[in-house]
């Protein structure tokens with residue numbers, strides 16, 4: 001039976017560290033780290049995510065503002081707000097909540113954010129720095145997955161890791177981070193043949209596909225560590241991951257539940273990235 005990796009406990013620990021870091025930053029520089037969030041339109045789920053981020057930022061003592069813009073805001077209006085926030089010294093982190101309405105190009109918005117303030121870690125410069133092994137800002141959910149893995153205290157070097165999913169947001173950055181930890185990494189996706197056999201080779205299996213309970217117990221190598229990034233709602237309204245939890249629990253050595261695993265780490269890592277960005281900007285003068 002697996003050890004359950006509790007993301008709520010991990011997130012509370014990270015938030016506590018960030019709160020202390022924010023206090024130290026404030027005493028040194030006379031202001032709190034600042035996170036500004038841009039929300040375009042009235043998507044209900046996005047509004048909830050943004051409220052949660054706003055609350056979490058307040059709790060660790062950050063300053064900041066949520067810019068709530070109507071759905072018909074033009075792309076150039078969003079880009080000029082981003083440009084203005086890039087120039088505002090007290091803003092250390094800029095987060096644009098995605099998805100944005102379809103008349104706004106997500107790539108153009110990401111490219112407009114100063115890489116030094118890109119706390120979502122999505123700017124091509126930060127992606128490139130990650131794959132080059134250089135310091136940058138790393139996408140929050142992948143950073144949270146690696147933080148949880150490191151807490152297990154197992155030697156990651158040399159382990160065989162399989163990442164299911166190759167999105168810019170999750171799969172690719174996780175693969176880069178695992179490579180940095182000297183894992184042997186396979187990235188699988190919708191065109192991968194015999195996914196089950198590929199997964200069964202994994203000492204570390206990271207599932208980020210957005211397909212409810214795609215990964216069955218028979219896909220898990222006995223003793224594997226399973227990190228389930230997926231968040232899927234079933235027709236009955238229940239939240240499930242990409243892994244059939246009860247089946248995998250019998251075989252894995254450690255596993256993240258859904259909810260309560262990777263999910264809580266994402267906002268904690270956003271706060272951590274904002275503190276990192278604030279300190280680096282001050283260090284750069």
Ligand code: NAP
Pocket residue numbers: 141164165166167168169170171188189190191192195208209210211214229230231232262263264266
């Ligand atoms: P995404 O952009 O839709 O990417 C999904 C990836 O999975 C793609 O690479 C796709 O392959 C692959 N895939 C889809 N169906 C597959 C299948 N049947 N077999 C193998 N690979 C398959 O999704 P995402 O943004 O990476 O998110 C993935 C999941 O993580 C979602 O459930 C999302 O809600 C969740 N998520 C959670 C958090 C959190 O805070 N916990 C944060 C972000 C995302 P192709 O590239 O070939 O299409």
